[in-house]
Amino acid sequence: MNVPTLDLTPLRRADRWHPAEWVFWLLPVAAYFIFPNNLVLLTQITITALFCLSLDLILGYAGIVSLGHAAFFGIGAYAAGLLSAHGFGDPLMGLVVAALVSALVGYLTSFLVLRGADLTRLMVTLGVSMMLYEIANKLTFITGGVDGLQGIEMKPLFGQFEFDLYGKTAYWYAVAVLFVLFWVARRLVHSPFGLSLKGIRLNVGRMPAIGAPVNARLSAVYTIGAIYAGVAGALLAQTTQFVALDVLSFNRSAELMLILVLGGSGSLYGALVGAILFMAAHHLLSDINPEYWQFWLGALLILIVLFARDGVMGALRRLRTALGKGSKK
């Protein structure tokens, strides 16, 4: 059979790093020098970005809606926090343990999430996180309850770098973890596995007919999402050396959804951009008006879902199409 040739470059190049991506990753370096007195805020942004990346994997790519993603953030925070409060203060060990515990809980609860459609999933994820919140609230002797978990003492990173008062180590640590996990996520979404997740989101009914085990794929990505969220929570516990009960709060889950919508779900950079914009807006608006800053946030959210449904990244994509320029993920 004579097969006409097809130029496969668009598919082969899909995972190449675009120059704009390298520029983007210079931002954390630039921010360090431009805002040396705001490292705590910058660390929070970095952690939120990682947390948001985790929701993006399950919602933006696989289409699983969750209103309780803080469950895994909280589990990771408590796991890492408790570990170091009991004398095991090595940061990387804390991350690994937090990842394992969140993976386990994520895998087990994924079977609840597989059942039913969007509304069921919203309620199930919400329910799971509410239960965890109350468990942490009740188990005061372990978690410290509403007073929070105290006594976290971190060992130096790699036995070398102390967590200093200015938050320099904490910042670079968080940025490095974010970059590594982002890089992994990027490989994931460009792989056959990632493609099948998009397939599930776009047409879940067709996937079994092409031989794809939908439930196994969803279970896997939900577990991966839980790991990412757990590591983000662990980073917060380690860098602030404190775990407040609100790591598990509904507010945190809802805010996360908002951040992802703002940045643009289904694009990895959407999660990062959303976190930067949201946290910066939060910081600036609450400086101007500490009590009512959420008013402006609400207004912004409405404008975005009405006029730029796929968030900042979607708007950028449209702008680029309008200008007829090259491609960037």
Next chain:
Amino acid sequence: MTYALQTRNLVKKFGGFIATNDVSLDIEAGARHALIGPNGAGKTTLINLLTGFLEPTSGQVILKGEDVTRLAQHQRVRRGLARTFQINRLFADLTVLESVTMAVNERLGIGARFWKPVGAHTAAVDEAAALLATLRLLDVAHENTRNLAYGKQRLIEIALALAMKPQVLLLDEPAAGVPTTESRELFESIAALPRDVTILLIEHDMDLVFRFADKISVLVNGGLLTHGTPEQIANDPKVKEVYLGEAVYD
């Protein structure tokens, strides 16, 4: 005689309504078998039972001698049973090549690989490209599915099923919604499929059915009315009766 696909006393009830009534069907390996019947006869329900989209109330589905009644859809697909849908079920925001590559990935068992990019799995991509070539879809390979004309989309529907390298292919009204000029081309593609692929075709257009099929089963009110060669069916008074009633509406 070996059978590619059989059903034994298959029944499907929706509440009190009997959609599939005691259907025992034998489809020979390599056959071009057509399933016809008036609207609401239960043709699509039967397809859904065969593929595992629906679970039967009672009875069995047998694929190449193996009872697959309890198997999930994707497990039957992996045993060589593929289908197309009456109404397109495609991936609107994927390109044609991505969609078909995804399907090939699943058949090759590499759909869960998560480290190397899609494009690095060259065997799958090359096979998808070859499949697009046989269906004359190469020129739109990098187009988003949503931007294509309906006739082209119907071809992708078929490409996704063929990517399974099926031994048994169920075509649920493949020409539905396609203009007559394009449906001819579409059926040429289907007729060109290798003879060892068993095809069960559901189709409304009697011209197409009689040109294509070597065996026809007639479904009425959920049950099998009769079956036979195209000549037998064309001359069967019972079939004429059913179709004369329907012709007024169709």
